[in-house]
Amino acid sequence: MASTRTSLFETPDWTELIGSRALTKRRKEAEKRSLQTGLPSFEEELWRYTPIDELEPSSYKVDSPGGAITDVGLTKGLDEQAAAIIHIVNGQIVSISTIDEAVSVHSEGTELENAIGSVVAPSLDFFADSNLAYCATPILVEVAANAVITSPILIRHHTTVENLAWFPRVMIHAGENSQSTIVEHQSSSDVDALVCPVNEIKVGQAGRLNYLTVQEHGPSVWQIATQVAEADRDAHVSLSQVALGGAYARARIDAKMTGQGSSSEISAVYFGRQNATHDFRTFQKHEAPHSNSNLLFKGAVDDESRAIYTGLIRIEPAAGDVNAYQTNRTLKLSDKAWAESVPNLEIENNDVKCSHASAVGPIDEEQKFYIESRGVPADIAEALVVKGFFADVLKGLPSSMVSDAIDIRIEQLLALDMGRS
Amino acid sequence: MTVLSIRNLGVAVGDQQILNGVDLEISSGQVHAVMGPNGSGKSTLSNAIMGKPGYQITSGSLELDGQDLSSLPTWARAQAGLFLVMQYPTEVPGVSVRETLEFALKERGLEEVDVQSRLIEEAKQIGLQNELLDRALNVDLSGGEKKRNETAQLAVLGPQIAVLDELDSGLDIDALRACAERLEAMTEEGLGVLCITHYHRLLDYLPADRVHVLVNGQIVESGGPELARELEANGYSRFTDSDSESDGVSVAIGGRSEINRVLAAEPEDPFADPLA
Numbered sequence: 137m138a139s140t141r142t143s144l145f146e147t148p149d150w151t152e153l154i155g156s157r158a159l160t161k162r163r164k165e166a167e168k169r170s171l172q173t174g175l176p177s178f179e180e181e182l183w184r185y186t187p188i189d190e191l192e193p194s195s196y197k198v199d200s201p202g203g204a205i206t207d208v209g210l211t212k213g214l215d216e217q218a219a220a221i222i223h224i225v226n227g228q229i230v231s232i233s234t235i236d237e238a239v240s241v242h243s244e245g246t247e248l249e250n251a252i253g254s255v256v257a258p259s260l261d262f263f264a265d266s267n268l269a270y271c272a273t274p275i276l277v278e279v280a281a282n283a284v285i286t287s288p289i290l291i292r293h294h295t296t297v298e299n300l301a302w303f304p305r306v307m308i309h310a311g312e313n314s315q316s317t318i319v320e321h322q323s324s325s326d327v328d329a330l331v332c333p334v335n336e337i338k339v340g341q342a343g344r345l346n347y348l349t350v351q352e353h354g355p356s357v358w359q360i361a362t363q364v365a366e367a368d369r370d371a372h373v374s375l376s377q378v379a380l381g382g383a384y385a386r387a388r389i390d391a392k393m394t395g396q397g398s399s400s401e402i403s404a405v406y407f408g409r410q411n412a413t414h415d416f417r418t419f420q421k422h423e424a425p426h427s428n429s430n431l432l433f434k435g436a437v438d439d440e441s442r443a444i445y446t447g448l449i450r451i452e453p454a455a456g457d458v459n460a461y462q463t464n465r466t467l468k469l470s471d472k473a474w475a476e477s478v479p480n481l482e483i484e485n486n487d488v489k490c491s492h493a494s495a496v497g498p499i500d501e502e503q504k505f506y507i508e509s510r511g512v513p514a515d516i517a518e519a520l521v522v523k524g525f526f527a528d529v530l531k532g533l534p535s536s537m538v539s540d541a542i543d544i545r546i547e548q549l550l551a552l553d554m555g556r557s
Numbered sequence: 558m559t560v561l562s563i564r565n566l567g568v569a570v571g572d573q574q575i576l577n578g579v580d581l582e583i584s585s586g587q588v589h590a591v592m593g594p595n596g597s598g599k600s601t602l603s604n605a606i607m608g609k610p611g612y613q614i615t616s617g618s619l620e621l622d623g624q625d626l627s628s629l630p631t632w633a634r635a636q637a638g639l640f641l642v643m644q645y646p647t648e649v650p651g652v653s654v655r656e657t658l659e660f661a662l663k664e665r666g667l668e669e670v671d672v673q674s675r676l677i678e679e680a681k682q683i684g685l686q687n688e689l690l691d692r693a694l695n696v697d698l699s700g701g702e703k704k705r706n707e708t709a710q711l712a713v714l715g716p717q718i719a720v721l722d723e724l725d726s727g728l729d730i731d732a733l734r735a736c737a738e739r740l741e742a743m744t745e746e747g748l749g750v751l752c753i754t755h756y757h758r759l760l761d762y763l764p765a766d767r768v769h770v771l772v773n774g775q776i777v778e779s780g781g782p783e784l785a786r787e788l789e790a791n792g793y794s795r796f797t798d799s800d801s802e803s804d805g806v807s808v809a810i811g812g813r814s815e816i817n818r819v820l821a822a823e824p825e826d827p828f829a830d831p832l833a
Contacts, residue, residue, distance in 0.1 A: 501610060502647045503647055503648075503649045503652075505609055505610065505631060505647070506643065506646065506647040506649055506694065506695075507649060507652065507657055507694075508630070508631040508632040508635070509607055509631055509632075509635055509640075509641050509643075510632075510635055510640075510657050510658060510661045510710060510714065511632055511635035511636045511661035511662075511664060511665070511714065512632055512635075512657060512660040512661050512664065513632050513660075513664060514630055514631075514632055516660050517632065520649075520652045520656070520657065520660070521649060521652065523651060523652070524649055524650050524651025524652035524693065525650065525651060526651065527650060527651025527652075527693070528650060528651065554656065555659070555663075
């Protein structure tokens with residue numbers, strides 16, 4: 137692929153990216169914006185505490201070489217029960233299979249192009265614009281109105297190429313009064329790569345969508361993700377994140393309650409090891425009355441890892457009779473680990489119930505003492521307390537199979553032998 | 558025969574000295590009750606015995622069958638044969654009773670014990686609903702259910718010595734009777750009990766062999782079961798008011814000599830403290 141000098145990245149030949157002339161034009165505009173915007177600085181509030189100044193885009197090559205999935209990790213076994221399976225590897229669609237007729241997947245065409253950017257506004261940030269410019273394989277998943285899909289729709293994004301930069305983009309349109317679950321799995325082999333996914337979600341009136349993102353990248357991968365969801369009237373969206381890998385793994389998650397009576401549940405489990413940094417920026421935006429949102433993020437930082445959480449609840453003037461809650465708790469499992477938690481509220485309406493709570497600290501000594509007092513050795517007691525700390529979030533994940541797999545992975549991370557055969 | 562020996566035990570929390578030379582000796586099958594006003598150091602005694610972080614032993618010794626417990630971590634004390642029924646059992650979200658006891662028994666080489674079956678068996682005996690066993694430790698349990706749960710755990714683990722830190726607080730009479738009668742049955746099989754309580758009611762179902770009065774971090778009087786009834790009827794004023802007298806024995810708070818004099822005034826006591 138030929139290189140251009142219009143980007144901070146080493147970029148591909150435009151003709152190899154899909155899309156109409158109109159989309160290509162939007163791509164070029166996005167690239168121009170990203171170049172003008174430039175990389176963010178850790179001095180900006182939204183990038184505070186991050187290692188963003190260490191990112192050198194020119195060390196990555198934007199490409200879509202394709203490949204094969206080498207490990208399905210935490211989503212192993214989910215294929216057998218999936219309503220649809222989409223595999224995208226190193227920027228190329230490897231396979232799309234739809235088992236349930238109520239699910240349609242678009243990888244080209246007007247519907248797809250119209251969906252791109254319909255939820256994530258232009259100029260959101262450098263990485264979202266770069267995604268619009270360079271996303272090689274955007275997909276749109278539509279769930280038909282009134283459909284109830286009990287099996288999960290499984291999307292795997294896998295990275296195996298050294299120094300690759302790529303930009304997965306998934307749009308979800310959950311139809312009116314539909315019910316569905318999507319499991320998106322971001323994984324990689326142990327390569328140095330940059331992955332910048334964008335996820336645009338629309339849930340139609342009275343629809344219910346569960347969206348679980350499982351991130352288990354290798355220890356050298358940088359992931360900078362953007363997820364924005366809009367819930368229409370009386371719709372419900374559940375956004376869950378599980379983050380276990382990556383060198384710097386960031387997810388910006390916006391839940392917008394645009395329709396009256398809409399609601400969202402936003403949750404995350406994260407576990408940092410070695411030198412990893414987990415970074416979450418959340419935004420619960422209430423634009424309509426009678427809307428609810430509830431956020432619960434729980435994490436642990438071990439070794440010399442770091443975790444950052446900043447969250448904002450914003451209640452617009454028109455949004456009365458609103459309940460909005462935000463809780464972040466991070467356990468520090470080692471003296472050298474570090475975490476910061478900054479919750480924020482902006483309330484423009486008096487008829488609201490809002491609360492936020494955040495805590496960073498060691499494990500609860502009373503809980504550890506209780507378990508030890510039964511005769512459980514100190515290291516096991518501590519591991520049990522940590523495992524138990526995550527239980528409520530894991531219990532709420534939309535796939536019990538994935539939830540169980542994550543539970544087992546956490547036991548492994550804690551060297552806890554539960555005697556599973 | 559197992560013996561928990563507490564000699565001249567001094568315990569501080571932070572820079573505050575709470576216990577000032579406590580002597581107790583509890584043998585298999587015995588029930589010793591420790592009673593005292595609020596703030597006298599009863600819970601400190603139970604926490605210090607179990608090695609809770611923050612409770613520093615400043616003097617004396619704590620031994621189980623001659624083994625020094627003071628240098629052991631909490632879990633090793635439990636493995637050695639102690640069990641603490643907590644006054645306010647801590648909620649531990651996401652951790653089940655079963656897995657906790659399985660790890661404890663595995664450490665003792667008893668992996669083969671079917672913990673769930675044993676828990677169900679014990680729950681039945683003390684009137685604890687089976688489904689409550691599936692909940693996380695002490696989460697969403699009433700006060701009574703927590704104490705029944707503690708008792709069931711104790712019975713499954715089968716310690717040599719149980720320390721009951723106000724087992725009776727917050728319990729209705731049915732739960733109290735169920736827990737106490739189960740413990741009484743265990744004492745007949747050799748369990749030694751140190752029972753910390755404010756009220757005689759518990760001792761109606763779990764009769765004490767010896768009753769000790771703890772005031773200001775010291776045992777100021779020891780006696781038979783009748784002492785508990787007297788305390789419930791008259792309170793602790795004769796111990797807390799330094800001008801009062803009792804049965805011709807002057808009780809003062811402060812030095813070991815006075816404590817020894819009180820203990821020495823009970824020559825008929827078969828469980829007399831050897832230091833007295």
